[in-house]
Amino acid sequence: MTTLRIPTPLRTYTGGKSEVTVSGAKISEALTDLTTQYPAIAPHLFNENNELRPFVNLFVGEHNIKDLQGVETPIKDDDKVMLIPSIAGGSPFPLKGEGSGMGV
Amino acid sequence: MMGKDNMTLLDFRLTESNTIPLDSLAYHVGNTPLLPLRRVTGSLSPRVRVFAKAEWFNPGGSVKDRPALNIIQNAIINGHLANGKRLLDSTSGNMGISYATFGAALGIPVTLALPANASPERISILKALGAELILTDPLEGSDGAIMKARELAAEFPDKYWYANQYSNEANWQAHYVSTGPEIVRQTNGQITHFIAGLGTSGTFTGTSRYLNDQLPHVKTLAFQPDAPFHGLEGLKHMPTSIKPGIYDEALAGDPLEVKTEAAHEMVIRLAREEGLFVGISSAAAAVAALQVASELEEGVVVTVFPDAGYKYLSDKKLWERA
Numbered sequence: 001m002t003t004l005r006i007p008t009p010l011r012t013y014t015g016g017k018s019e020v021t022v023s024g025a026k027i028s029e030a031l032t033d034l035t036t037q038y039p040a041i042a043p044h045l046f047n048e049n050n051e052l053r054p055f056v057n058l059f060v061g062e063h064n065i066k067d068l069q070g071v072e073t074p075i076k077d078d079d080k081v082m083l084i085p086s087i088a089g090g091s092p093f094p095l096k097g098e099g100s101g102m103g104v
Numbered sequence: 105m106m107g108k109d110n111m112t113l114l115d116f117r118l119t120e121s122n123t124i125p126l127d128s129l130a131y132h133v134g135n136t137p138l139l140p141l142r143r144v145t146g147s148l149s150p151r152v153r154v155f156a157k158a159e160w161f162n163p164g165g166s167v168k169d170r171p172a173l174n175i176i177q178n179a180i181i182n183g184h185l186a187n188g189k190r191l192l193d194s195t196s197g198n199m200g201i202s203y204a205t206f207g208a209a210l211g212i213p214v215t216l217a218l219p220a221n222a223s224p225e226r227i228s229i230l231k232a233l234g235a236e237l238i239l240t241d242p243l244e245g246s247d248g249a250i251m252k253a254r255e256l257a258a259e260f261p262d263k264y265w266y267a268n269q270y271s272n273e274a275n276w277q278a279h280y281v282s283t284g285p286e287i288v289r290q291t292n293g294q295i296t297h298f299i300a301g302l303g304t305s306g307t308f309t310g311t312s313r314y315l316n317d318q319l320p321h322v323k324t325l326a327f328q329p330d331a332p333f334h335g336l337e338g339l340k341h342m343p344t345s346i347k348p349g350i351y352d353e354a355l356a357g358d359p360l361e362v363k364t365e366a367a368h369e370m371v372i373r374l375a376r377e378e379g380l381f382v383g384i385s386s387a388a389a390a391v392a393a394l395q396v397a398s399e400l401e402e403g404v405v406v407t408v409f410p411d412a413g414y415k416y417l418s419d420k421k422l423w424e425r426a
Contacts, residue, residue, distance in 0.1 A: 007243040009332035009344060018243070044333045047365070054421065055335025055364050057221075066421070084221050084242045085333055 002030055002075050005082045013041035022081075027058055028071040030081065045083075057084050129209050133169045134282040136161040138290040138406070143377040144370070144390065151402035154393050155291065156386070157283065160412035164202040167283075167410040171306050172202030174278035175267050176212065184265040190215045190236070192257055192264035194249035196338055197226035198411055199269050199304075204233035215264065217252040219245055223337075225415040247346045269304050271349025276310035283307065284314025287406050296403035299325040299392050301385055302359060303338045305351040307408055312355055327392035330361035335368075338385045338410060360395060362388045371413070372425060381413040384422075 001021045006014050014020055020037065024030040031052075035042040045056050052058075058065045059082040065073045075081060141154045148154070159167035179185045190213045191203055200216040207214035214235045218226075221242035230237055238256070240248040250270065257266035269275050287295055298315055300308040305326070312324035329336045332344040342351065342359065364384075371387035374380040386409035393407040417423065 005243055007333065008245060008247065009341070012332065012344070044331060053335075053365065054368060056333075082243065085245065085335060 027073045129163045132163045152397045152400050154405045156409040164205040166198040168198040168202040170278040171275040174274045178274040189265045193267040194253040196246045204235040217249040275306035279310025280314045283311045294404045297323045297405040300408050301339045302328045304348045326356040327360040330363045335364040362391050366391045383411040385410050
C-alpha cells in the first residue's frame with residue numbers, strides 16, 4: 001500500500017484526511033483506487049477525457065511523474081506520493097538537501 | 105513638474121510634508137501602458153473594446169510593485185522599519201520580488217514565507233535579490249505561508265515587522281491612488297467595465313473604489329479560480345481560502361469563475377495572436393474580460409495583466425503546445 005499525501009484544498013473530498021492509503025503498482029492504478037474511495041475528488045484531478053489535468057502534479061519521492069513515465073510511473077509499497085497543485089511548474093523540492101521550512 | 109494626472113505613487117507621497125526620498129526605482133512604479141486586445145476579441149461586437157494594464161512594465165516585473173512600494177513607504181513613515189527590523193510577509197512570489205527589489209534599494213532586509221512549490225524562477229530571483237526565504241509545506245499552499253508568517257511575527261516581534269499584505273490597507277490604497285486614476289486617464293474616462301482577479305484582493309478593491317467614487321456608472325467585477333484546487337498562481341478561491349482582511353465582499357459581489365485550462369489556452373493565444381507573452385493570471389484576466397465583453401453591445405472593458413510569462417517558463421508543457 002502506498003501513502004498518498006493530499007493538499008489542503010482537496011481534503012474536503014477525502015473526509016479531511018491529509019494522507020490516504022492507496023493500492024496499485026503504478027500511479028494510474030493508485031489514482032483509480034483514490035477516486036474509487038473518494039469519487040468527489042475525481043473532477044478536480046481529471047478532465048472529461050479522463051486525463052490528468054495539466055496543473056496537477058504528482059511526486060514520487062522527490063520526482064515529478066512528468067519527468068518519469070507520467071501516470072505509468074511504477075510505485076512501490078513504501079513510496080510516499082505527494083499530490084500538489086502546480087504553482088507554475090514549481091517543485092516541492094526546489095532546493096534539494098536544504099529541506100522545507102528551513103531558512104535559505 | 106508633472107501634472108496631477110501623471111503622478112506616480114512616489115509623487116503622491118512627496119506632496120505630503122513628512123516624507124523621505126526613495127530610490128529612483130520608485131519613480132518607475134505605475135503609469136504602465138494600457139494595451140488594447142485586438143485579435144482575441146474577434147467575436148465581440150465592433151463597438152466593444154478590451155484593454156489590459158501591462159503591469160510587467162513595473163521595475164519589479166509585476167503589479168505587486170504598487171502595493172509593495174506603498175506598504176514600505178507607509179512603514180518607513182510610521183517608523184516600523186527602524187533599527188534594522190526585517191520586513192516579513194508571506195507571498196506566492198511576485199509580492200516577495202517587489203519587497204526584495206525595494207528592500208535591496210533601500211537597505212531594508214526582507215524575510216519571506218513562501219510555499220516550497222513556488223516556481224524555481226521566482227525562488228531564484230528572490231535569492232538573487234538577497235531575500236531570506238522560509239519555504240513552507242507545498243501541500244498547504246499560500247495559506248500555509250500565511251500561517252508561517254503569522255507564527256514568526258508573533259514569536260519574534262522585535263526582529264520582524266509583519267507587512268501582512270492581505271490585511272494592510274496600504275495594499276488597496278496603492279491602487280486607489282495609482283491604478284484607478286491611470287485607467288480613467290488612459291481611457292479618457294470612457295471605461296464602462298473593470299474586472300480584476302482576486303488574490304489579496306488589493307488590485308480589485310483599490311481600483312474599484314476609485315472608479316466607484318469618480319465614475320459611479322462603471323461596473324466593477326471580480327473573478328476567482330473556479331475551484332479550490334487550481335493552477336492560477338497568485339489567485340485565491342475565496343470561499344475555501346483564508347479571507348484577506350482587506351477583502352470587501354460586498355464590493356466583489358458574486359465573482360466570475362475562471363477554469364485553469366481556459367487560462368492555459370488563453371496564455372498561448374495571447375502570445376501568438378497578440379504578441380503578449382504574459383503569465384497565467386494575466387491569461388485568466390483576459391478570459392474573464394472577454395466573457396464580460398461578450399455580453400455587451402458596446403463598452404470599454406479594462407482588466408489588469410499582473411505579470412509577464414518569464415517566471416512560468418519552467419512549465420515547459422504549457423508553452424510547447426501546438
